[in-house]
Amino acid sequence: MAATLKDLEGWKIIMRDENNNIIDENKRRSRRRNENITIDITRDSDGVSFTRGDSIITKDKNISADLGSYSVYYIHDIRLNTMTSVVELIAMTYLRWFEINPFNYYSYFEKSTFDNTKSIDYYKDRFNEEVDRNQLYLTAELKEISLKEFTQLANIRPVSDWKDELETKVINRDFSVRFLCDPDSTNFIEIDFEKLRNKMLTQEPKAAVQYFKKISIGGVDAVKGKQLATKSKADPVKEVSIREIKVESDSENNLSLSEEEEEDDGDDNDYHSDYEENKGAEDVEGIEDENTPSELSDSENDCANSDEKLISEEEYGESKKSTRTTKKRKISEVKEPKSSKKKIKATTPQYRTAKIKRFTKKNVDRARKKYTPFSKRFKNISDIPDLTKYADFNQSNLDLQMANYEAKLTAPTNSKVVETIFSKIKKQLYSSHGREKLIDNNDFDAYIPGRGKDFATIYLSLYTAIEAGTASTVYIAGTPGVGKTMTVREVIKELQSSMYQEELPEFQYVEINGLKMVKPTDSYEVLWNKISGERLTWGAAMESLEFYFNKVPKQKKRAVVVLLDELDALVTKAQDIMYNFFNWTTYSEAKLIVIAVANTMDLPERHLGNKVSSRIGFTRIMFTGYTHEELINIINSKLQGLNDTYFYVDSTNGNAVLMNSADAENGETLKMSSNIKKVKLRMSNDAIEITARKVASVSGDARRALKVCKRAAEIAEVAYMAKHGFKYDGSLVKADSDDDNDDNFADDKDVIALRKLKGVDNGVSNNEEEDDSVQTVHISHIMKALNEIVNTYNVEYIRKLPFSARLFLYAFLSLIRKTTFQEQEIGSIVDEIKLLADVNGNNKYISAVKNTLYQRENDRPDNNGDNSNSSTGQIRILSWNYIINNLIEAGVMSKQTMRHERLSTLKLNISIEDIKKALDFDETLKNL
Amino acid sequence: MDNIDLEFGPLRKSTQKIDSDKILQNLTNDPAQNNILKSIPLIPIRRNSQSNQDEEIVKPLMKNTSDKRKGIEDLDTHETLKKIKLFNTKQNTHETIDEDIQFNDFKKLLLSKLNHKKLSENEPFKEPFKFLKNIRLELDRILKQAIIQKESHSCIMIGQRNSYKSFLLNGEINELYKNYKDQFITIRLNGFIHTEKDAIKSLAIQLEKQLATIHNTYRDDLSTDSISDGSLTEVFEKILRILDTSTNMNDNASMNKSKITVLFIFDEIDTFAGPVRQTLLYNLFDMVEHSRIPVCIIGTTTKLNVIETLEKRVKSRFSQRLIYMPQIENANEFSDISKELLEIKFKDSDTRDGIFVQNWNKFINEQLSSFDSPLSKYVKENYETFNSIVYFKTSLIPLVQSAKSYDELQNSFTVFEKLKSYSKNQLADSYPAKVKSLSDLELAILLASTRVSEKSRDSFSNFNLTYAEFTEMIKGLNAKIPTLAPESPVKATNDKSKPQKVINFDNTIKIWSKKDVKNVWESLITLDLLTEKGDIGMRETAMAAFYASNYQFHGTKITFDLRQYQPQITLQELRSIVPKSSMYYSWTAL
Incomplete structure (x- = not known):
């Protein structure tokens, strides 16, 4: 990346069109976006030049010198004149051998002999000996590179070269690439680098990265992936039904917008993949998208059909203008003559920041889609497609996103972790750690101690419900930390394993925690998102869910097991959420199993009244506290x-x-x-x-x-x-x-x-x-x-308060004793303190205390015991405000907020016994 | 004097003393004099031929460049100081300058000591007082375990204001930041600033920014979807997905690449433990247990019972780790701590040990060890009333700051005149001070109003009643005051029969019209000596502010003269404030 022209000094940018003719700077403007341009960057000093698809070596200070202090990157894209810089290099990262985790390496490559009981060090040593140090592992981690760091080109040699002993190889310059993996060095996938590279070069960068990620996630070979894609497209029945639905929703939603759409297009190309809306995938290519339900809401994929080419926005807009009947024809027409133009559009990068993106018309359109519930998209129940595949939706996208974040949360430098002998034990004692280890144990009671019976009850009721495809509810109550959620999770784990063994029909497990969302209504969104993968507003989501559970025929959907954790947090004023969830289970078509978990047994009755509790005629299980x-x-x-x-x-x-x-x-x-x-x-x-x-x-x-x-x-x-x-x-x-x-x-x-x-x-x-x-x-x-x-700290705290504060509390207590009221006005406390000071005689000690507290001049001794004529006296003790504020802030007492100080009342928040105990330490106050 | 007082009453706002120093200072602001002063040529100080050559060059320069002095020059000054002692009689001017510089140096040192600044850059972080050491070590342990050993922790620090909670925390974090810069990120949330929703948003933004800086990517358009984008629901979901990865604890393989520790610092954590839904705390404490990423949560609060305000399920997830900030236990400890505060101690190797430092340490030791010295008395007083080292410290800073020479500094610590005026100043807004500043009429009205409220059953007064009381009382007073004729005392007897005639010489107190008194009444209200009945005070909570903004229920509807007010001071208290010499003194008794 070079932000300014100055950074670019010593480098030359050469642009070529398709025919490899160099484009000259001035000419370029006039020709606008009409070329498929490739950009070469050449270093003036030695004429080294690289372009998209090349691999380069850069300096990397974070890597120690004996490893060469360099990193290798695959140049994925070169962009010119972007918002912030003149040239941007976007690259994918290669992991070098030492960045690979030996543990993962062997667990993948030597599954058979792999033994995870062996220590990491063992594998580390073995790895160090065995590994091919010139082998690189390509990851989907994108990174911007600075031109300054560029040292030389890396030479990726085909695998065959490496086998050939005769070939001369330069260490630290020549490499081989045989595997893809995740940035955290997991999930190795064997690839043919040359093929992959060529494939990616033919695509527009954004599409390429999507394609690449698909491969790395899906674990399909580059070539195989393609076949898979075409195969899935050849499912005509499904496609037709889907298309019909879509066109309908399109005509509803988009006609009014279609004109603006066309004006906008081009500028509007949204290259910012937006995972929630699954936009990245649709903008790009229809390769593997066909079996994802995103199509339901989008028409582009429809147009894309089996074509490998990109769909331009223009086409999108145009196709929408066409009526429903002529649509298909038009698409096919459009494709041929405009293919060249399409390509150009796609390859001319027009990157916009997210901010600009927000206000484009297309987003309005998309936003509108968010409000359209699922139920409005079908005229007839028979139109509803088979929804059993829905669950797999956008999982890959989520995984990608997660991997992305995870990579971010990885420290740029590895620090050596020093573990003490206690580290392991402490880690193990976290309540969620270490479940895996116990899994081999078949005895329920040892497996989840003390919950064997409850486990069996829940397991059985869920098992029967899933097997029969009926709805069911289970209500679990218990104080915190008695293993409610844990037991349910274990049950689900067990059920899932029987599902994988095809003992049970497929079901989907959704966990909704009332406290893990901002507002209770989010639970609709979450559930619908898990079921369909769409992100709707909560209103639309609720309608969709209602439709889904009520109208969609049983055979078209899977069973859904919902865990409603912290149920009390889902209570709203209208009580609609709990009502709905439980109401859905009463539908005959619903394959919904609700497991509700809460702290109190009577929660449904207390908050919902009879209309809900009548719907909960279910198994109720009370979890009691563990015995010792x-x-x-x-x-x-x-x-x-x-x-x-x-x-x-x-x-x-x-x-x-x-x-x-x-x-x-x-x-x-x-x-x-x-x-x-x-x-x-x-x-x-x-x-x-x-x-x-x-x-x-x-x-x-x-x-x-x-x-x-x-x-x-x-x-x-x-x-x-x-x-x-x-x-x-x-x-x-x-x-x-x-x-x-x-x-x-x-x-x-x-x-x-x-x-x-x-x-x-x-x-x-x-x-x-x-x-x-x-x-x-x-x-x-x-x-x-x-x-x-x-232990509480109250006594200790009061004991160590300054004398004035203790005096204050003492006066407070004696007032409570006198009046038997727990609340006292400040005014009476003021008077009480004064009384205490005056009553206790006039010896030298007490008057010294008084003089300090009330800041009186003590140079004029008073014979009458009446200090009122010393003009400097205060009417409150010295640190009055300070101690009151301190006591209030410490939560010892609370004060009514009144403007009138004397009339505001104070109330103790801690037990009087505590205060008494603390004040007993004080000898001075004892004598009062 | 008493006569004058009788005639005019005590002069208002005359308590301020005129300081001779100030008059002199003010003169320097006089431009004419300044011009004259400027026109006097400054003669570079001539030195005796006996002294060093290079010092001769240094000295005149040093006059105005006290800031530029460096270590070497310091050494020079030390040497010269020694020499000066030899030639004491001859080099008066030189010595003062030299001392000035040294003193300024010393003053700076002392001030930075008082402000707990590090004396040198590379000094490791230390607790300001020994009694905080255990806390610091505890924090150090928790942070190191979280950042280096990648363990997850949560704890809450409890201590009153100014008990060095954040000071220690920040110090430790800064210390760790030096060596483990890219091992952790810090997310700070403050209960006074963030509501729960803001906190979520802010958390996302901070997370994003800090991750970007740690990875050196300033712009992040590659991973287009940033954490802080989208609606609150989405943001929250994303945060949870990133940090709370309990759902897919698939492999232990990803554990071995070191993750960044996410350190949460919650100030005023009790505000997040409100009565409604403690979503944020629930999730964060849950993370401590489940997350694959090491998470460390440290909260600070003043509430002793913070644990009880947590919801049951939140409490169950919290590690129950509470760190109580130590309080000072007895007077001796307080005295030791103030010694620690005032003494300047260097490591043996330090060269800056000037003569003042030694003298100062000795002086402080003496002062604090003797029972009767004003300093130790002051320390004792603070211990009994505030028990706050910070209060003590801030009251001393002006003392040090204003000293112009070492002698003056030492003097101010022995005589304590300045400190007395400082504490007087602290009480300037107390009720006695306010009452003393009142004019005669204001005092009369205040007394009248207080009397009315004392007499009435539900202790309030309004303007009309007060005015009636006022006129009545004045009349009573006037009746007692013999109106004197100026010429002869004989006439006085006749005055009573026909007062109109001698009204010009009348000594009676004027009965001000209602309109005039209304003004006085209002000023008493603004002085907060009278408050409207049921008025809500400080808007401490959002709820209180809300009620206050809707506070229009009865007060404003009633006409001004009938509105009910209550005096803040009782008649008895007024009796102790109003001087006996005042003619209204008799009013203070019913």
């Missing part, structure tokens, strides 16, 4: 494979690697170098049990139990790290003399008491701790973590 045995099981199952395991710890930086169980058993110590130690990690059973019991007694929240364990591991980790002087960034510090972390848990009275209670021998645990090779998460750690969660 179940919690112990859960924790143990999470820690499976980690508890009582050995780690290799690098004593220079604290990095820990999990030891294979086989190694541990054999007691293999061969690999260990001098600075590698073997450390055993253990979470004591007592610790787990105490966690389970404590949590079970409060809420039975599994999430909380796991969090306590995690926190305890963290506390243990801090102690461990400090003891060995490890730092979290992988550096080693000699332990500081100052005692940063109070890891002296023995001081904790609770712990000692507990240990006695549990009969745990102090001596033993201490001995273990002495021994570096065993790291244990003790009860003491658990207790500390539990205390952190249970």
